[in-house]
Amino acid sequence: MATRYWIVSLPVQSSATTLWSRLQESISKNSFDTPLYRFNIPNLRVGTLDSLLALSDDLLKSNAFIETCSHKIRRQIEDLEKASGILASSLTVDGVPVDSYLTKFVWDEAKYPTMSPLKEIVDGIHVQVAKIDDDLKVRIAEYNNVRSQLNAINRKQTGSLAVRDLSNLVKPEDIVSSEHLVTLIAVVPKYSQKDWLSCYETLTTYVVPRSSKNLHEDNEYALYTVTLFNRDADNFRIKARERGFQIRDFEYNSETQESRKQELEKLMQDQESLKSSLLQWCYTSYGEIAKFEIA
Template sequence: MASRYWVVSLPVQNSASILWNNLQDQISKHSFDTPLYRFNIPNLRVGTLDSLLALSDDLLKSNTFIEGVSHKIRRQIEELERVSGLETNALTVDGVPVDSYLTRFVWDEAKYPTMSPLREIVDGIHTQVAKIEDDLKVRVAEYNNVRGQLNAINRKQSGSLAVRDLSNLVKPEDIITSEHLVTLLAVVPKYSQKDWLSSYETLTTYVVPRSSKKLYEDNEYALYTVTLFGRVADNFRTSARERGFQVRDFEYSPEAQESRKQELEKLVQDQDMLRSSLLQWCYASYGEVFSSWMHFCAVRVFAESILRYGLPPSFLACVLSPSVKGEKKVRSILEGLCDSAN
């Protein structure tokens, strides 16, 4: 729904059809590129003037809330479609494009009986939209929770060697663990590798000569193994740290590695399932909220027309979509028709 629309009300002096013809004639002569449609509002229950005045105070606030929820759902749809790599779908209300729903608006008597008090209709719409907003918050929070867990795992696997998970970089044959020997993993600054290779054997006693092997290198660091006697491991860590080398705590466990792999796969599946479910829910809920919003607009136009033009209800409601350049001219046409009616 890229177009901007005005929903307007004009006072009827003699005949709504004559006023409609005059409006069409003026628009076609002076602003021919402005789409114009009737906005069909049924005869709603007026109630008392006091009740209309009290209702009018809440209409603007409720309109802002309902419009805000519709925009919130639309933005969520745009984000989900972008993340999913989907083409942007035209938003619909009961299968009808939103522009067509607005320009061909028909009051839903079954959902909003016209004999109901206006306050009851407005409160019902507000409650329904508020429930949808609460549901949206719960669903988005659930999706974001899984996405956050997945992002945290991905950061661990794609960060620098100083912080990332090392389990997918180390193979069983890289690690020696016996009664006396252990293999440590050292993170060496990329430009200090020569220093490491020339000094690691002397950082402490009982280091196995030529036991260091490079396993991986990123933009900042290189990952090396070193084998030594277990009883001097703490001394080696201290000496390495003093030379600017970081010895990472690591225990090779095929079971833990498989568990992490399964956890990652499950999170990916959960994220895809929740994203798809949330997107479908947003499509349906956007249509529901937009429909509610249009019914609310009809009530607002009806109530404010009576307060402005008086009783009995005698006004012409219509929808226009002027261009930015044509807004001033269209506004002048509408004001002229109001002046002639008065």
């Protein structure tokens, strides 16, 4: 369960040190079992009352924007860890748990000089968060693009025989290709296999008898070869379609097969690299966003 913190602002009448001592004494006297931390905020250049009121409205918008960006990064981390089989890790800020950073908070004078106007500090934080948000969108889009390409390939590998890639199912020895002969690949509904075997030789005139071979079957279709004369191929396609058989366009090419294999391997490597890079970036960026939320 996440720890909840209350940040309380009290008016200082004599000194901040005296007020802190009185607060500790009051908590102890009433036996509240509640840890108390001093949240040290330096004196900032507030400006006029009008500028402070205007800034108050801007802070509400900036705070909502920062929280939204923080949630997006945290959700992305959870998704990436789940996809990678990584146990959920404790998020950190500057290398320490968020609770420790919060309870030992120290204002970063180097990044946010107290001499700068308060509006300038707020605007600077907003610009930094906006850049992180833009970077997140770009990185996620790049990662999702590779994932989409891989998913498209996987669908072709696992879809029905009517749409899937046939390169892993058709071997060189299954294909006859010469000056006069060609082998076509037919997708036949499983319930029509007897019909195919009984009629393919007579669909057109120049089909090689007993040339059809069953290569593969799935839940819906069976994959058959048929060899015939080149000049009769277009006519055979038409006749086959009329009988409910689909002739798939396929040309076996060892170089193309190797190229597809290399493309798949590269996409898989790119996906893992982008996933790792995005996860590491999210860890780092969450730490930066958490600082802005606290500040």
